[in-house]
Amino acid sequence: VRPAAYQHVVASLATMHGKQWPLKPLLRRRLGLRLVTADVDTDVLGTFTGEVPRPGDAEQVALRKARLGMAATGAEVGLASEGSFGAYPGAPWIPADREHLALVDDRLGFTLVESVLTTQTNHGSTTTDGRDLGGLLDFARRTGFPSHGLTVTPAGVDPAAGVVKGVHRLGDLLHAVRRACRDSPDGRAVVAADLRAHTNPTRMRAIAAAGRRLADRLATGCPGCGSPGYGRTGVERGLPCGGCGGPTELVAAVLLGCVRCAYRSRSPVGGTADPGCCPRCNP
Numbered sequence: 377v378r379p380a381a382y383q384h385v386v387a388s389l390a391t392m393h394g395k396q397w398p399l400k401p402l403l404r405r406r407l408g409l410r411l412v413t414a415d416v417d418t419d420v421l422g423t424f425t426g427e428v429p430r431p432g433d434a435e436q437v438a439l440r441k442a443r444l445g446m447a448a449t450g451a452e453v454g455l456a457s458e459g460s461f462g463a464y465p466g467a468p469w470i471p472a473d474r475e476h477l478a479l480v481d482d483r484l485g486f487t488l489v490e491s492v493l494t495t496q497t498n499h500g501s502t503t504t505d506g507r508d509l510g511g512l513l514d515f516a517r518r519t520g521f522p523s524h525g526l527t528v529t530p531a532g533v534d535p536a537a538g539v540v541k542g543v544h545r546l547g548d549l550l551h552a553v554r555r556a557c558r559d560s561p562d563g564r565a566v567v568a569a570d571l572r573a574h575t576n577p578t579r580m581r582a583i584a585a586a587g588r589r590l591a592d593r594l595a596t597g598c599p600g601c602g603s604p605g606y607g608r609t610g611v612e613r614g615l616p617c618g619g620c621g622g623p624t625e626l627v628a629a630v631l632l633g634c635v636r637c638a639y640r641s642r643s644p645v646g647g648t649a650d651p652g653c654c655p656r657c658n659p
């Protein structure tokens with residue numbers, strides 16, 4: 377085990393949106409890693425407001441952003457994050473945010489993406505013709521405005537044509553809504569939570585949580601080869617039912633693996649499943 381694998385190592389963080397604020401002190405403290413911000417245009421790999429579609433899934437985009445930062449700074453180690461906003465798995469009525477944090481390590485020759493899933497998120501949008509001020513202000517309040525930013529786009533047009541981002545003041549919001557309604561073919565504006573990290577403290581906390589998870593993993597050495605980054609690679613389902621002993625869909629074991637060698641292990645969670653979760657006892 378080499379817990380000091382990242383001591384004094386300089387790594388780039390590709391971000392235009394202040395992600396260094398939580399990640400820099402955290403990774404310094406936990407790993408001794410020195411983060412330099414690579415101010416590269418990460419918007420070329422997709423924007424939340426839709427002007428640029430995201431090329432590929434969030435993990436791939438996070439890895440590509442990390443590479444952009446490494447190319448810009450010459451660092452051999454690079455990090456980047458990417459968020460995915462949608463519904464909680466299996467519960468489509470609950471909004472969720474999955475934050476991916478990617479690490480590319482060209483010194484040791486591996487890549488790693490850790491993620492956290494949280495229901496602490498404010499993503500959502502509303503469409504307004506500008507007349508229902510109460511409804512607009514109610515939406516704004518629910519998204520955490522004004523500490524959380526909003527975006528305003530004319531309804532029914534290409535978002536690239538007129539999106540206003542980072543709206544944090546009531547006067548700016550009302551002005552942007554009036555303009556967007558005027559520029560929209562159907563006279564309406566789409567107001568949405570601004571999901572960029574620096575305008576969204578809730579998302580920034582989720583990115584910090586992903587940072588803690590990545591730091592934990594990088595601080596864990598492989599029992600086989602000593603490489604950093606040993607940790608969870610998946611789960612095995614089939615926890616036995618407490619009633620009939622048959623397999624259920626619940627997690628029976630956590631699978632652990634190394635990012636560099638073939639070492640694998642299986643950590644059983646123990647216990648039994650409630651018969652209420654069993655397809656035979658409770659079909």
Ligand SMILES: [Zn+2]
Pocket residue numbers: 598599600601602603634635636637638639
């Ligand atoms: Zn190993």
Ligand SMILES: [Zn+2]
Pocket residue numbers: 617618619620621622651654655656657658
């Ligand atoms: Zn059963």
